[in-house]
Amino acid sequence: MNILVAGGTGLIGSHVLRELLATRPSERLHVLTRDPGRPHPLSAHVRRVRGDVGDPASLAQAVRGMDVVIHAVQFPNHPVENPRKGWTYLEVDGRGTVNMVAACRKVGVQRFIYLSGAGVRPGRTEPWFQAKAMAEEAIQRSGLPYVIIRPSWVYGPGDRSVNKFVKMARLLPFMPVIGDGEGKVQPVSVLDVARVVTLAVDLPEATNRIFEAGGPEALTMNQILQTVLRVLGKRRPLVHHPVGFMKAVASILQYLPNPPLTPAAIDFILMEERVDPTETERVFGVKFERFQDGLRRYLGPRR
Numbered sequence: 001m002n003i004l005v006a007g008g009t010g011l012i013g014s015h016v017l018r019e020l021l022a023t024r025p026s027e028r029l030h031v032l033t034r035d036p037g038r039p040h041p042l043s044a045h046v047r048r049v050r051g052d053v054g055d056p057a058s059l060a061q062a063v064r065g066m067d068v069v070i071h072a073v074q075f076p077n078h079p080v081e082n083p084r085k086g087w088t089y090l091e092v093d094g095r096g097t098v099n100m101v102a103a104c105r106k107v108g109v110q111r112f113i114y115l116s117g118a119g120v121r122p123g124r125t126e127p128w129f130q131a132k133a134m135a136e137e138a139i140q141r142s143g144l145p146y147v148i149i150r151p152s153w154v155y156g157p158g159d160r161s162v163n164k165f166v167k168m169a170r171l172l173p174f175m176p177v178i179g180d181g182e183g184k185v186q187p188v189s190v191l192d193v194a195r196v197v198t199l200a201v202d203l204p205e206a207t208n209r210i211f212e213a214g215g216p217e218a219l220t221m222n223q224i225l226q227t228v229l230r231v232l233g234k235r236r237p238l239v240h241h242p243v244g245f246m247k248a249v250a251s252i253l254q255y256l257p258n259p260p261l262t263p264a265a266i267d268f269i270l271m272e273e274r275v276d277p278t279e280t281e282r283v284f285g286v287k288f289e290r291f292q293d294g295l296r297r298y299l300g301p302r303r
């Protein structure tokens with residue numbers, strides 16, 4: 001089979017490629033990227049093809065001859081939108097996926113696997129939910145056989161979030177937290193997500209269904225940071241910054257050419273979403289790992 005991973009240079013996409021290489025070595029793997037010249041750790045095993053979800057002509061070219069398309073694209077510096085560069089939920093997650101679906105339909109791709117997000121349902125007003133809903137609807141209406149996966153917060157080797165916490169634990173005498181840190185998420189290992197995506201390539205029972213992916217525990221941000229510190233063998237106090245103060249700072253920062261934070265990104269970070277992974281575990285025959293166990297496997301006691 002020819003399998004194209006759009007977003008194959010990103011966190012989830014690169015782990016999907018590794019899992020595909022390990023478990024299905026006879027498939028031909030292709031990576032859609034805006035910059036095929038950039039070094040890729042798996043370049044010996046994958047073909048890189050130039051494409052941008054905002055450029056339908058490039059997608060038409062990229063999906064030609066593909067049997068399966070795995071769509072794991074996210075705008076750079078997520079969750080901080082940058083409308084001047086077109087890096088927004090609407091443009092990349094929403095319209096970009098619509099463009100990709102249209103390209104796949106034209107060439108008769110046999111399976112479309114989409115990385116959506118936890119909490120997508122009609123009527124939600126936040127831009128990330130609206131974009132994901134637009135994407136999911138386009139997929140479901142397309143007539144393409146599909147599998148949609150809605151992960152909670154994904155962590156693992158190469159992620160930006162836990163790695164940021166690790167850096168802070170090394171450099172700062174305290175761990176900054178936005179708000180009271182009591183909002184809960186269900187961290188899910190990128191290795192588990194990659195396993196589910198890889199199995200979704202040809203699992204008949206998964207066809208035309210939506211699956212939630214999340215770890216077995218709902219943890220607060222305080223618990224997540226304390227777990228990271230424990231696994232690293234470090235002691236740092238958590239210092240909470242009021243949301244109102246952080247938003248005031250972000251409302252100034254958002255006017256920088258490359259804003260590090262915006263008020264909307266703070267809302268995204270503070271979002272609480274619960275998922276029910278029971279059916280996903282049953283259909284795919286997987287067991288999502290506890291955060292502490294997954295973290296230990298890649299951070300180890302000393303890093």
Ligand SMILES: NC(=O)c1ccc[n+]([C@@H]2O[C@H](COP(=O)([O-])OP(=O)(O)OC[C@H]3O[C@@H](n4cnc5c(N)ncnc54)[C@H](OP(=O)(O)O)[C@@H]3O)[C@@H](O)[C@H]2O)c1
Nearest residue numbers: 007009010011012033034052053072073074115151153154
């Ligand atoms: N990470 C999480 O915690 C999480 C949780 C729930 C859902 N998800 C979903 O999972 C998917 C993948 O997320 P991720 O965290 O793996 O993303 P990521 O690490 O930020 O990677 C994003 C990928 O998107 C590609 N990309 C960006 N703009 C593009 C464009 N205009 N055209 C084509 N490709 C473009 C990038 O490739 P190039 O730079 O090579 O072009 C990169 O490979 C997203 O849909 C996200 O919403 C992620």
